[in-house]
Amino acid sequence: MSHKxxxxxKAAIAVGGVVALGAAAILLPNANASxxxxxxxxxxxxxxxxxxxxxxxxxxxxxLLGDAFAGSxxxxxxxxxxxxxxxxxxxxxxxxxxxxxxxxxxVDNSMTELDAGARTLKAEATIPGTxxxxxxxxxxxxxxxxxxxxxxxxxxxxxxxxxxxxxxxTIKKSAGTFKTFVSGGDAIFAGGARCSLGFNVTAGDGxxxxxxxxxxxxxxxxxxxxxxxxxxATVDQALFPGAGDFALVRYDDPATQAPSEVDLGDQxxxxxxxxxxxxxQEVFRMGSTTGLADGQVLGLNATVNYPEGTVTxxxxxxxxxxxxxxxxxxxxxxxxxxxxxxxxxxxxxxGGETFFQPVTTALAxxxxxxxxxxxxxxxxxxxxxxxxxxxxxxxxxxEEAGGQEAGxxxxxxxxxxxxxxxxxxxxxxxxxxQTR
Numbered sequence: 001m002s003h004k005x006x007x008x009x010k011a012a013i014a015v016g017g018v019v020a021l022g023a024a025a026i027l028l029p030n031a032n033a034s035x036x037x038x039x040x041x042x043x044x045x046x047x048x049x050x051x052x053x054x055x056x057x058x059x060x061x062x063x064l065l066g067d068a069f070a071g072s073x074x075x076x077x078x079x080x081x082x083x084x085x086x087x088x089x090x091x092x093x094x095x096x097x098x099x100x101x102x103x104x105x106x107v108d109n110s111m112t113e114l115d116a117g118a119r120t121l122k123a124e125a126t127i128p129g130t131x132x133x134x135x136x137x138x139x140x141x142x143x144x145x146x147x148x149x150x151x152x153x154x155x156x157x158x159x160x161x162x163x164x165x166x167x168x169x170t171i172k173k174s175a176g177t178f179k180t181f182v183s184g185g186d187a188i189f190a191g192g193a194r195c196s197l198g199f200n201v202t203a204g205d206g207x208x209x210x211x212x213x214x215x216x217x218x219x220x221x222x223x224x225x226x227x228x229x230x231x232x233a234t235v236d237q238a239l240f241p242g243a244g245d246f247a248l249v250r251y252d253d254p255a256t257q258a259p260s261e262v263d264l265g266d267q268x269x270x271x272x273x274x275x276x277x278x279x280x281q282e283v284f285r286m287g288s289t290t291g292l293a294d295g296q297v298l299g300l301n302a303t304v305n306y307p308e309g310t311v312t313x314x315x316x317x318x319x320x321x322x323x324x325x326x327x328x329x330x331x332x333x334x335x336x337x338x339x340x341x342x343x344x345x346x347x348x349x350x351g352g353e354t355f356f357q358p359v360t361t362a363l364a365x366x367x368x369x370x371x372x373x374x375x376x377x378x379x380x381x382x383x384x385x386x387x388x389x390x391x392x393x394x395x396x397x398x399e400e401a402g403g404q405e406a407g408x409x410x411x412x413x414x415x416x417x418x419x420x421x422x423x424x425x426x427x428x429x430x431x432x433x434q435t436r
Contacts, residue, residue, distance in 0.1 A: 126305055136279050246366070
């Protein structure tokens with residue numbers, strides 16, 4: 001299955017060059033692939049890590065440090081993992097973290113205290129248009145309210161934050177409105193709704209399928225790769241709202257070729273595997289409305305109170321998105337699948353907050369796999385596909401149907417441009433630039 005894709009904001013591969021990507025760095029394969037080579041004997045010095053390795057180290061240290069662990073984040077400038085600890089009387093936890101290669105920072109708020117604060121917010125301030133997530137860089141809970149939170153609702157939210165005590169949480173006002181970004185990776189259609197395909201996967205029984213946002217499933221069970229076209233896939237499982245926002249959609253033709261790729265417009269980026277997000281990590285998002293966008297991870301395990309209901313366990317970022325981008329892929333420069341676009345506020349002109357469903361959680365919930373079996377292949381190596389064709393041929397294109405957004409009740413505001421991309425990986429993925 002092959003489709004020509006001309007996104008609204010075209011993403012083009014620049015062969016052999018180092019090309020700026022918006023305000024962020026370039027998407028060069030393996031740009032951060034190697035560590036600094038320091039020996040274990042110099043373990044007290046923080047190691048230079050790529051973001052994926054930092055995420056693995058953070059997970060290990062969370063288990064090692066126990067109650068002393070108070071979150072972590074990736075410092076993109078120094079390329080180091082910063083780990084927050086509450087040492088108390090046991091200074092050994094600092095030594096352990098330093099020996100593991102992390103930069104250690106002593107903080108006041110423990111994860112137990114921060115988690116308790118988040119539970120209080122859930123119990124007393126679950127108000128549509130609000131969200132909260134732990135920000136390890138400030139060691140506080142970042143509470144965000146959109147422009148609909150006013151009057152008594154704002155007073156309730158502010159009072160709840162004050163009740164947590166000094167130094168536990170901060171409130172940020174968003175100029176936009178939290179909503180799911182349904183309308184258009186690649187465009188997929190059901191009735192009057194449009195979403196974006198996230199990542200192709202292999203279902204538990206070996207059948208080809210793809211992941212998208214769970215709220216997209218409200219648009220219909222059968223999805224097409226063209227507006228008004230014949231269905232090509234059927235919803236198998238979906239969750240929204242609740243403990244996630246994801247759906248598994250099976251291709252109707254079991255012979256469908258679905259390689260593990262993200263469509264970048266003129267070429268594709270091979271996806272090798274799914275990975276956990278790390279606060280501070282640079283990420284990229286692809287959607288059929290806005291094309292390619294980039295930014296940073298701001299928080300993990302975020303709770304978002306959409307008009308349709310509360311969704312937990314999301315990734316908070318400053319990556320922009322617009323209606324039609326729902327379900328689209330979030331990934332790293334070296335071909336790791338990180339998230340599926342859920343919703344947020346703002347747009348790609350003024351900016352805003354966007355929340356993503358972690359891919360790892362979605363895969364575990366639906367029993368699917370992504371990328372090359374056994375980890376074969378580097379997700380960004382020029383011209384090579386990532387092992388088995390377990391997921392990634394982005395399906396479809398078409399113009400916005402003008403109908404309601406699936407699950408959100410919002411009309412798509414931008415239907416310009418054909419959605420949909422080439423299903424074949426060609427050329428040398430040596431750089432990537434975004435044209436707005």
